[in-house]
Amino acid sequence: MTDSAAEARIDRTLVARAVLDGDRGAFEQLLRRHQGMVRAQLRRLLQGNDALADDLAQETFLTAWRKLDQFRGDARFSTWLYRIAYTCFIDAVRKSPALPCEPMETDLERLPAPPLQVDLRLDVERAMRKLSDAEQAVLLHCVQLGLSHDEAAYVLAMPLGTVKTHALRGKAKLRAWLAAWNGAGTEEQT
Amino acid sequence: MTQEVQDDDPVDALLREHFDGPVPDAGFSARVMQRVPCRRRKGWPASAAALVGLLAGAAGCFASLARWPALDLERWYATGGHWSGSAIALAGAMAGLTLLTWWWGIAEADDH
Numbered sequence: 001m002t003d004s005a006a007e008a009r010i011d012r013t014l015v016a017r018a019v020l021d022g023d024r025g026a027f028e029q030l031l032r033r034h035q036g037m038v039r040a041q042l043r044r045l046l047q048g049n050d051a052l053a054d055d056l057a058q059e060t061f062l063t064a065w066r067k068l069d070q071f072r073g074d075a076r077f078s079t080w081l082y083r084i085a086y087t088c089f090i091d092a093v094r095k096s097p098a099l100p101c102e103p104m105e106t107d108l109e110r111l112p113a114p115p116l117q118v119d120l121r122l123d124v125e126r127a128m129r130k131l132s133d134a135e136q137a138v139l140l141h142c143v144q145l146g147l148s149h150d151e152a153a154y155v156l157a158m159p160l161g162t163v164k165t166h167a168l169r170g171k172a173k174l175r176a177w178l179a180a181w182n183g184a185g186t187e188e189q190t
Numbered sequence: 191m192t193q194e195v196q197d198d199d200p201v202d203a204l205l206r207e208h209f210d211g212p213v214p215d216a217g218f219s220a221r222v223m224q225r226v227p228c229r230r231r232k233g234w235p236a237s238a239a240a241l242v243g244l245l246a247g248a249a250g251c252f253a254s255l256a257r258w259p260a261l262d263l264e265r266w267y268a269t270g271g272h273w274s275g276s277a278i279a280l281a282g283a284m285a286g287l288t289l290l291t292w293w294w295g296i297a298e299a300d301d302h
Contacts (some may be wrong), residue, residue, distance in 0.1 A: 024226060032219045036212025043213065054218065061222050124208045143202050144209040171201045178204065 004076075011077035019069045027068070031061055034078055037145065038085050044140050045089050047129065056092060060085040075154055079147065082155045086137075127177045135170035138163050251284075 011033070017026035038060055042053035063084050064071075071080055128136055134156075141152040142163070149167070153160045 022228070024223070024228075027226065028219065028223050031222055032215065035215060035218055035222075039213040039218065040210060044209075057218070058222050058225065062225060065226050121208050124204060128205075139205060143205045171199070174201050174205075178201070 008076050012073050015068060015071055015073075015077060018065075019071075027065055030064075030077065034081050035061070037078065038081050041082055041140065041145060042085055042089060044144070045086070045137065052092070056085065056088045059088050063088070075151065079151045079155060082141065082145065082147070083157075086155050086157075123178065124174075127174050130177070131170050131173060132166075134158075134162075135166045135173070138166040139170045139174075142167050 011030065014026040014030045017023040018030065035057065039053060039057045042056050042060075043050055046053045046056075060081060064081060067084075071077065075083075128139070131139070137156055138152060138158075141147045141155055142149060147155065149160060149163050152158075153163045156163065158166075
């Protein structure tokens with residue numbers, strides 16, 4: 001049995017205990033197992049607004065507790081949580097226009113090539129933020145959170161084809177914008 | 191579901207490398223658990239209370255509408271159980287509203 005399958009089995013067991021017995025301890029274990037990645041997901045979506053990200057993470061877990069009996073086990077528990085968290089994020093964006101929004105397409109072309117003396121990390125962050133919201137969300141879930149395209153489509157409520165398109169376009173843009181680092185990165189590794 | 195990650199893609203590697211990963215707990219779980227309410231068990235007392243409420247409501251409706259001209263229950267008894275068209279329409283509307291309210295109550299209870 002793979003680690004992933006074993007983890008999923010543990011999650012399902014904990015969910016069953018929480019639902020059938022009202023076991024708060026089982027839910028606390030689920031919370032401790034998944035809070036780190038859910039908070040990382042929301043912090044990334046909110047581009048550094050850590051306080052709001054934690055508020056939304058709290059709302060995510062309270063919603064999960066209320067709706068725990070609706071978890072059928074078709075998806076991984078973590079994927080189910082990511083979906084709730086993303087829905088909380090979308091609701092928060094709708095309520096507050098000051099939260100991250102899609103940049104103008106024209107800005108994408110104006111991104112200057114990153115100077116070598118600037119930290120690569122800052123440039124990766126900057127390049128990510130120049131992507132459209134949808135591309136950022138897809139790359140976050142597919143690459144950084146390690147979800148499959150199917151799982152990302154479920155979390156983001158997007159058609160599978162749209163997810164794949166956003167992933168390809170986002171990577172192509174990043175590849176172009178970060179091309180200057182390619183040689184430097186290779187030199188550092190050698 | 192399998193993870194569709196291309197390990198040899200430099201952009202993937204770069205993004206994963208610059209992802210901070212899981213956030214340390216630092217008391218977050220304890221704060222959330224303080225706000226998690228106790229789960230209410232839907233047992234027989236709730237069902238019994240719903241049934242009593244339903245019967246009390248039906249009795250109340252009957253008592254208040256028994257002498258209403260549109261229903262005209264005295265004539266209904268006298269004619270051997272034939273209702274007028276308006277009475278049938280009224281009863282249908284009331285039944286529909288009752289079912290709608292019942293469904294809404296169950297949906298709300300599930301959400302909370």
